[in-house]
Amino acid sequence: MTLSRRLCFAPIVVASLVFGPGLKGWAAGPAAAPNFVVILTDDQGWVDSSVRMMRERDDSRDPFLRTPHLERLARRGIVFSNGYAPAPTCTPSRCSIQFGKTPARLKQTVVHDVLAAEHGIDCRDQVSLAEMVKRNDARYVTAHFGKWGFPPRKPEEAGYDRTDGNTNNGDGDYLDPRTRQPLPPDDPKRIFSVTERACRFVAEQAAAKRPFFLQVSHYAVHVRHQARPQTIERLRSRPPAGRFTERDLTDPHPEGNASGLVYAAMIEDLDEAIGRLLDELEAAGVADRTYVFFTSDNGGGFRGNGPLRGGKAQLWEGGLRVPFIVAGPGVEGGRWCDVPVAAWDIWATIHDLMTGRSPPDGIDGISLRPLFRSGAVPERLRDRALVFHFPWYAGHPMSAIRRGRYKLIRSLNTGEVRLFDLLADLGERHDLAAERPELARRLSAELDAYLQAVDAERIEDMRAARRRELERYIARDRAALVEAERRLATAGDSERGRLEQQVAFLRQRLAAHRNGLRQLEESARLRRW
Known part of the structure; x- marks a missing residue:
């Protein structure tokens, strides 16, 4: 098999059969300013759905999972078989998607990038997706719901009119991360409440006839794994297949991150929520002029990634290659495309769809618009690195x-x-x-x-910055522990309990910092890979 100039493959069935009644609007040209929806999932691996990610490989989908709404989106659009996340972990990927540049160029390359923090790099000088959209057309209303995941710059500081705030993983695990109050059982990982806000936003903008940009960033399927009880029970009657075993299905108390039943149910809850959003676009009468981009922030980490090597936090294919589907007006549906693309291309693609122009200098992304229909692939996409x-x-x-x-x-x-x-x-x-x-x-x-x-961050500098940070933390907590122990020695009964808790907490945190130093040394010694 060799690369050719024609790397996007037309569907075997004709378009009228693929779309079916009521769905032909997705192939029509927009009558007004287009809308844009970016659906970003968390840790969803390349094979974590029932969509075949590669036309000729049945092992590029999961045989147990059923995700009919992703299948529906794939029938309407293009499955990019070589779709890549910008990084194998969440924060650099989210930053890259938001600003259309590689993590290396942005100097946001890892989770908790200590070197960027030390240098004061917070991307406030970068143009976000929302800001780019508004600069091109001030009529647009923008929203971000779900996990933001880039603490240095809040979504409301990045051009978003409606947001859930500067959220991160804990917000998807608990109703209140500070008290660890659990989420209600009918809203695991906030899958459905995030979707409800997104649907309400779509309905409001459609009613007001305002064009919109919407990013829905799900907390699922990141740990802690959660799913609705009724979804878990529904899956018990399904024959085991692939990663999901008989033992998973017969476990009387499925819970925690090791449960295959909970993980599968969480993916199917997520798919139902995606279907609700697609339904809302139809009901609001805007599906025929809305582009939908679907992808994940990095590769999966649950029981492997099918034929791919490795997973999250690695640069093997399993850590980088992710589901990547685009649908919308003018997109020839029901196709697979083998051209390698990355999620930093979303910025340039939306810019092109709005303006018909190439992105400004310094943007790493390239517009995917030429791939929306069958035909020869432009050299700038076919041969790029x-x-x-x-x-x-x-x-x-x-x-x-x-x-x-x-x-x-x-x-x-x-x-x-x-x-x-x-x-x-x-x-x-x-x-x-x-x-x-x-x-x-x-x-x-x-x-x-x-x-x-791009003056990319060096591993030697990164390790040195991390060491300085940990040493600062150790000095701070050691001084706080000495003071707490001094006060505990003379404390009365009313203060003793609180101080004992403080001492235990500080000792635990010091142990974590020292373990971080050991981990730093072990990482530097790693040779096998």
Whole structure:
């Protein structure tokens, strides 16, 4: 199998059969300013749905899961088989999607980027999706509901008119993260309340005839895993398949992050919510002029990723390749496209759909609009390189580059590189670096050139910044512990209980900081990968 100029494949069935009654509007041209909906899920892996992500591979979907609403979206649009998250963890991916640039260029490359914090890099000088939309057309109303996940800059500071605030993982686990008050059983991971706010927003803007940009960032399917009891019970009667075993289905008390039954039910709850949003677009009469982008912030972490190697927090395909579907006016539906794309392309695509122009200088994304219909793929999309940089101080740090069918990965601990032909070896099992040394050298040089051009964060600097941070925390908490122990020694009965809790808490936190230092040293010693 070789790359050709024609990498987007038309459906086998004709369009009228794919769309069915009432859905033809998705193929029509917009009669007014288009609307945009970005649906971003959390930790949903490439095979975490019943949608076949690669036309010719049945193992690119999960045989147990049933996600009819994602299937419905796929029939209306394009499944990008080589769709990539910007990073293998959430924060850098969310930042990249929001600003249309790689994490390396933005200098937001890992969760809790201590080097960026030390240098005061908060992306306030970057133009967000919402700001770009409003600059191109001031009529637009913008909203972000769900997990924001980028603490340095709040959504209301990034051009969003309606938001849930500067939310993160805890907001999706509890009704009140401070008290750990649980969410109601009918709203696991806030799946349905986030969707309800999104649907209400759509209805309001449609009624007022205002164009809108909406991002719905689900907390699911990140740990802690949660699902509705009735969904869990419904799945018990389904035959086991793939990752989901008989033991999962017969577990009398499924709970926690290890339960396959809860994980599967959570994905199907999420799919139902996506269906409600698609239904609202139809009911509001705006589906024929609304583009929907669906993807995940990074690869999955639950019992593997089908044929892909690795998972979350790694630059193997399992950590980067994610579901990626686009539907909307002018998009020829029911197709798969093999052109490698990344979620930082969403910014440039929306910019193009609004203006018909290329994005400003410095934007890494390229518009996917030329791929919306069958035909020859422009060279700028077919032959470009995608660069991923992950100087992770708590695991094995890596960088990677994908160009065409080939992907090169480099260990930032040893400098060793590995080369894979992803068309012949999707599972990244056969290292070609020794067989194709010239290609490995060329891709390695291209990777270096990009990282140098954007002044990407170095792993040595990242580790040094993390060490300084931990040492500050240890000094602070050690002083606080000495003071708390001094006060406890002379405390009366009324104060003793509170001070004992404070001492226990500080000792626990000091142990965590010291463990962080050990983890830092262990990460630097990692050689096997």
